[in-house]
Amino acid sequence: MKEDPGFYDYWPYHNRPKIEWPNGAKLAFWVAPNIEFYELNPPANPQRAAWPQPYPALPGYTIRDYGNRVGHQRQMELLDKYGIRGSISLSTALCDHHPEIIERCAERDWEFFSHGIYNTRYTYGMSEAQEREMIRDSIETIYKHTGQKCAGYLAPALSHSELTLDLFAEVGSELFGDEAGIYTCDLFHDDQPTPINLRSGKRFVSIPYSLEMNDTIAYVVNKIEPRRYGQQIKDNFDRLYQEGDESGTIMCIPTHNYQVSCPHRMKAFEEALEYITGHSDVWVTTGREIAEYFMANYYDVALQDIAARGEVV
Amino acid sequence: MALDDSYLQYPERSYGMDHKRYDWSMLSDRKAVAWPEQKTLALWINVNLQFYPLNQQGVPFKVPGGMTMPYPDLRHYSLRDYGNRVGLFRVLKALDQYKLKPTFAVNTRLAERTPYLMALLKERGDEILCHGYHMDALHYGGQPREQEAELVKRALGGLRDLSGQNVSGWLSPAKNESEHTPELLVENGIGYFCDWVNDDLPYAFRTESGPLVAMPLSTELDDRFILQNNQHSEASYVEQMQDACDFLIDEAGRQGGRILSLTIHPWLLGQPHRIAYLERALAYIAARPEVWSASASEIMDCWQSQQ
Secondary structure, three states: OOOOOOOOOOOOOOOOOOOOHHHHHOOOEEEEEEOOOOOOOOOOEEEEEOOOOOOOOOHHHHHOOOHHHHHHHHHHHHHOOOOOOOOOEOOOOOOHHOHHHHHHHHOOEEEEOOOOOOOOOOOOOHHHHHHHHHHHHHHHHHHHHHOOOOOEEEOOHHHOOOOHHHHHHHHHHHHHHHOOOOOOOOOOOOOOOOEEOOOOOOOEEEEEEOOOOHHHHHHHHHOHHHHHHHHHHHHHHHHHHHOOOOOOOOEEEEEEOOOOOOOHHHHHHHHHHHHOOOOOOOEEHHHHHHHHHHHOOOOOHHHHHOOOOOHHO | OOOHHHHHHHOOOOOOOOOOOOOOOOOHHHHOOHHHHHEEEEEEEEEEEOOOOOOOOOOOOOOOOOOOOOOOHHHHHHHHHHHHHHHHHHHHHHHOOOOOOOOEEEEEOOOOOHHHHHHHHHOOOOOOOOOOHHHHHHHHOOHEEEEEHHHHHHHHHHHHHHOOOOOOOOOOHHHHOOOOOOHHHHHOOOOOOOOOOOOOEEEEEEOOOOOOOEEEOOOOHHHHHHHHHHOOOOHHHHHHHHHHHHHHHHHHHHHHHEEEEEEEOOHHHOOOHHHHHHHHHHHHHHHOOOEEEOOHHHHHHHOOOOO
């Protein structure tokens, strides 16, 4: 075990090279719906139990099923209304189980990125070969069902190994060269993109995904009220938008159809989306588009700046 | 040592669910449902009448809302009892004031212990569904089938005798089940159950013993979940009920009838400092002309007649 994952160097949010998003936008805004499949009876993982009760663990399983049966359509209609294309963090087995959801998202040109096969299969305990195989399966499944070359990764149930980011980048390159395996959502250290050090040396970037704005963190972990969540989203936006004058920022709302799409939570979420998209100079975009734009325009400048900071004693 | 390779095998990875209990379908794709008199939102008020034994065994877990302290946990025992003695009467007054129809989910052990309460419920004539034997009599995975069969039989037989109703609805304590619960319920004459919180409309549920209907009783809108589990304020509870009501009426206007299911625990909302908030939520909902206040069975029957 290491003291530090070694993905990035300290890069203070202070006098960084200025980022300007397309058309002079100050803030890049993206919504990342997690579309997940949790198994009712998954195999046991020695390091993490999927459910708190013995099989059949209905409370957790059934509300997540609600997300797919009921919640998905609600959130999709809401994002349509505000002109937002989702960037889907996908349990890729959902392509097999619920292709109707995949088709609707594909019709809207939403992005699909890998969130593993099932959210009840953890990376913990996998050998390098096993994790590589799981990641390959997920990227190939997305390609087979949508024709998209998976750009991003969020490990299933945020379960990682030391090699997760390396393996994702490498498998992406093996399958589709530089078009796949280019960004991660697994790190929460920044409000701007960060170049990531990988063993392969591949150009790879961390895109802010925000655990704090995540509806499941808000509702299940922090247990906050729907309208307070809506207010937090607006407050998060206000400050990032203001700071975008100095250098472009990123705001992400990660969602789950079994949380944000419950009837008593839709109003607060809608008001927040209406507020954000009602501002000018907001680039409403996807994870891949942010990653590609950053890599094309700011990646090298960022690397130079990070290296220079390391030289200051 | 690495995981066994079976961890990367996915035997249920195919169209539909990863089990055979029901068909996969999206709510928005189903045929629109119409409620009586052009109403669009069915209001199902589920009042839980519970008995939490002082000598809680906690097998296989301590039921949420139950005893947490070393025996004898008088604080939780008596505070839950408060709901049946005092809180319920405030709740009933509020429901009657707004002419809203409750369905009572009753622990059979409570019915055995409180003939006065059962006489009162009989006189009111509202639907009674079985909420299991008591809150510590959990149904759970790995439970011996014979033991659970006896439990279901005792709970349903007792409640049918004491209520005078045929009791066709079931709500497991803590919405927890074993792998056999649906079969045992059908074998004991149950027509619908409320444990699977995966939909906003009823749907057909398969068992090896015959068909069952799953009725959507929201946990997320349950007063215990909001006030006790999430520790939200009473004012926020009212907002959440209002926002849910508005949202569902709007969606119903576009996609067909919806159900707003509210679970009320008299030991929580029946407290003097909370009852006014329940009244406020009920007043808001009752004032909406789209709302059809009905019992669980009436809602289910109306839905079933359109399938």
